[in-house]
Amino acid sequence: MDYKTSGVDVEAGRAFINRIKSSVEGTHRPEVIGGLGGFGGLMRLPEGLSKPILVAGTDGVGTKLELAQEYQAHFGVGLDLVAMCVNDVITSGASPLFFLDYIATGVLGPEAMAEVVEGIAEGCLKSGCALLGGETAEMPGFYPPGSYDLAGFCVAVVEESCMVDGHKVKAGDQILGVASSGAHSNGFSLIRKVLQMTGANESSYFGQKKLSLIEALLEPTTIYAPLVKDFLLEQVPIHGMAHITGGGLPENLPRCLPLGVRPFVDVMTWERPELFQWLQQAGEIPERDLWHTFNLGVGFCLVLASEAVEDAIQICRNHRLEAWPIGRVEESLASDEGGVVGLPI
Numbered sequence: 001m002d003y004k005t006s007g008v009d010v011e012a013g014r015a016f017i018n019r020i021k022s023s024v025e026g027t028h029r030p031e032v033i034g035g036l037g038g039f040g041g042l043m044r045l046p047e048g049l050s051k052p053i054l055v056a057g058t059d060g061v062g063t064k065l066e067l068a069q070e071y072q073a074h075f076g077v078g079l080d081l082v083a084m085c086v087n088d089v090i091t092s093g094a095s096p097l098f099f100l101d102y103i104a105t106g107v108l109g110p111e112a113m114a115e116v117v118e119g120i121a122e123g124c125l126k127s128g129c130a131l132l133g134g135e136t137a138e139m140p141g142f143y144p145p146g147s148y149d150l151a152g153f154c155v156a157v158v159e160e161s162c163m164v165d166g167h168k169v170k171a172g173d174q175i176l177g178v179a180s181s182g183a184h185s186n187g188f189s190l191i192r193k194v195l196q197m198t199g200a201n202e203s204s205y206f207g208q209k210k211l212s213l214i215e216a217l218l219e220p221t222t223i224y225a226p227l228v229k230d231f232l233l234e235q236v237p238i239h240g241m242a243h244i245t246g247g248g249l250p251e252n253l254p255r256c257l258p259l260g261v262r263p264f265v266d267v268m269t270w271e272r273p274e275l276f277q278w279l280q281q282a283g284e285i286p287e288r289d290l291w292h293t294f295n296l297g298v299g300f301c302l303v304l305a306s307e308a309v310e311d312a313i314q315i316c317r318n319h320r321l322e323a324w325p326i327g328r329v330e331e332s333l334a335s336d337e338g339g340v341v342g343l344p345i
Contacts, residue, residue, distance in 0.1 A: 019114040023121040027131040041132030043098055051160035055094040058153045059084040064188040074112045076220045078119020080185045083221035085154035086127045090228045091241040093164035094156035096129035102151040103136045106143035127225040166258045168239040169329055174306045175263055177326035178316055180299030182275055184221040186246040187293040194283035207274035216275050224300045231315045240303035244295040250340050253301055264341040265327035273297045288345040
C-alpha cells in the first residue's frame with residue numbers, strides 16, 4: 001500500500017502548486033523576501049514608519065462554503081476569505097501587509113482548489129497585501145470527498161500616531177453606513193435552513209427584478225480596504241470604524257466606541273435590501289434574529305465628525321460604494337446596558 005492508495009495524491013498536490021504559483025507571486029509587494037516554497041514567508045516592514053504597530057486578524061467563510069461547493073462557486077469564497085480578515089484589521093486604520101491561507105480537504109481537487117487560491121490572490125490584490133504563503137492539507141476520511149474548509153490570517157501595519165482606536169469619538173459624531181454586497185459571509189447556517197425549508201435552488205428568483213437567489217447569496221463579500229486606505233484616511237478624519245459581520249449592527253457597531261458613549265441608529269435611513277426581505281418572509285425569521293444575524297445592507301460603518309460626512313459620502317461614491325448617514329453617537333449613562341439605541345428589537 002502506498003500514500004496514493006490511502007487517499008493522498010502527492011502528484012496532484014505538486015500540480016496544484018504549479019497552477020497557483022503565478023497567482024500567488026503576482027500579489028507580492030516589494031517588501032516580500034524570497035519566493036513560494038519556503039518553510040516560512042519572509043517580509044520586511046515598509047520603510048518610513050517610526051513606530052509601526054502590527055495588527056493581526058483571522059477568520060473563515062463559515063457554512064457559506066457548503067453552498068459554494070454545491071454550486072461550484074470556488075473563486076468567490078476565496079475572495080470572501082480575504083475580505084473577512086482584511087475588513088477586520090483595517091478598522092484600526094492599518095494597511096494590510098500579508099495574508100496566509102489554510103485549506104483542508106478530503107481529496108484534493110486541483111481545479112477547485114486552484115480556483116479558491118486564485119480568488120484569494122484576487123482579494124489580496126484588491127487589498128494591497130501579499131499572499132505570503134499557505135497550507136493545503138489533504139485529509140481523506142476526515143473530510144468527505146469534494147469538501148473543503150478555509151481559514152485565513154492577515155497582518156496589517158499602522159503608524160502608532162495614525163491608529164484608529166476610538167479615542168477621538170465623541171457625542172455628536174455621525175455614523176455613516178457603507179453598503180454591503182449582500183449577506184457577505186455571515187448567517188449561512190440560517191440561510192441554508194431557509195433554503196432547505198422552502199426548497200429554493202438555482203431556479204429560484206426574488207425581488208422586483210427577479211434576480212437569481214443563489215447568485216445573490218453567493219455574491220462575494222465587499223473588500224473595503226482600498227476605500228479606507230487610499231481615500232478616507234488620506235482625506236477625511238475617521239474617529240472609528242466597524243466591520244458589520246456576525247452579530248450584525250447590534251453587536252459590532254458598539255465595538256468601535258469608547259466608554260461613555262453609545263450609538264443611535266435610525267432604521268428609517270435606508271431600505272432593507274430585497275434579499276433580506278425574502279429571507280425573513282420565506283423563513284419567518286423573527287426581527288431580533290434578523291438584526292443579530294445579518295448586516296441588512298450595511299457592511300461597514302464609519303464614525304466621523306458631522307462636517308466630514310458629505311466629503312466621505314462623495315469619496316465612497318467615487319469608489320462605487322453607496323454610503324449614507326445612519327445615526328449618531330450619544331452620551332451614555334452609567335446605568336445604560338450598552339448596545340445600539342433605535343433598533344426595533
